[in-house]
Amino acid sequence: MLPSSLDPAKKLYWEDFVSGSVVEYGPRHITREEILAFAAEFDPQPFHLDEAAARATMLGGLCASGWHSCCILMRMMADGFVLNSSSMGAPGVDEVLWLLPIRPGDDLTLRATVLSARASNSRSDTGFVNVQLELYNAAQERVISLKAPLMFGRRTPGGVPA
C-alpha cells in the first residue's frame, strides 16, 4: 500500500504527495482507560464515561468521544508521516464524519488518501495537499472520515501560480 512517493525513509515535502496515493498505518489498540481519561478531561458526556449510561443510548455502549477519535487519528498521522515531513500544519478541516462508535479494545488502522495538491497562491515555498483520513476497525468498518487541507514546505520553491 506504500507508494514510493511516500517512502518513509526520506523526509517528505509537498512534491511527494501525489494525487491518488494511498498509505495505511497501524493498527493502534484503544483501551477503556484512555477513552475514560480523555472524556473526563474534554467531553464528559455520560455515554463516554459510564458503561450503563451508554448502554441506555442509541450508541449501545461505552465509546470514545468523537474528538478523541480525531486526536487518535492525528497522532497516527504524525507518527506515520507528518513528523518526518515539512509539515506546516493546516488552516482547518473541511469535514468530519463520525460514522461508528470506537469501542474499548478496538484496533484501528489509518488510511490516508491524497485527493489533490496545489501550490500556495501567496507563498512560493508552500503547497497544500488535500487529504482524506479514515480510521477502520478490525472488522474493516470505517469509523471516522475527515477531509482536510494540509500545508507542507516545498522541496524546491517555485513560482506562485498566476
Add this chain to the structure above:
Amino acid sequence: MLPSSLDPAKKLYWEDFVSGSVVEYGPRHITREEILAFAAEFDPQPFHLDEAAARATMLGGLCASGWHSCCILMRMMADGFVLNSSSMGAPGVDEVLWLLPIRPGDDLTLRATVLSARASNSRSDTGFVNVQLELYNAAQERVISLKAPLMFGRRTPGGVPA
C-alpha cells in the same frame, strides 16, 4: 447575551434551541503546561512542543494544536450547556477553521450561535440543531470557528416530517 430559551437553570431539550440565539461562556485560561501535555500525547509537531522551533515558523511562537483548541471548545460547551441537556452527541462536524494561534496565557471565550434546527427525519424523539461555535481571545480576535449539527432529545416527541 443569554436568551431565556437557553436558561441554564433548566435542562435543555431540542425545542429550546431557537434559531438566532447566541450564548457566551468563559473565559477559560490556557496554560503552557496544558498546551505541551496535549501536544506530547496527540500532536507532537515541533511548533506545538518547542518555543524556539515554533518561533522559526510562520506561527511565530508556541501555540496549541488545532485539535487541542477543538477539545477545549468541546469542554467549554459541555460545561456551558451540553451536560445539562438531552444531548445525543453529533454525527460529525461540517467545518473547522483554525484562524489564529492559541497562545500560552490566552483567556478564551466561547460563543455559540444557533443557526437552524430541524426535527429528525427518522426518529420522532430526536432533533438536530446546527450551531456555529467560536472561540475568541481577550483581544476579541476569533481564533477558531466550527459548524456542526448537534443532536438533542425532544421534550415532546412529535410527528416525523413527511
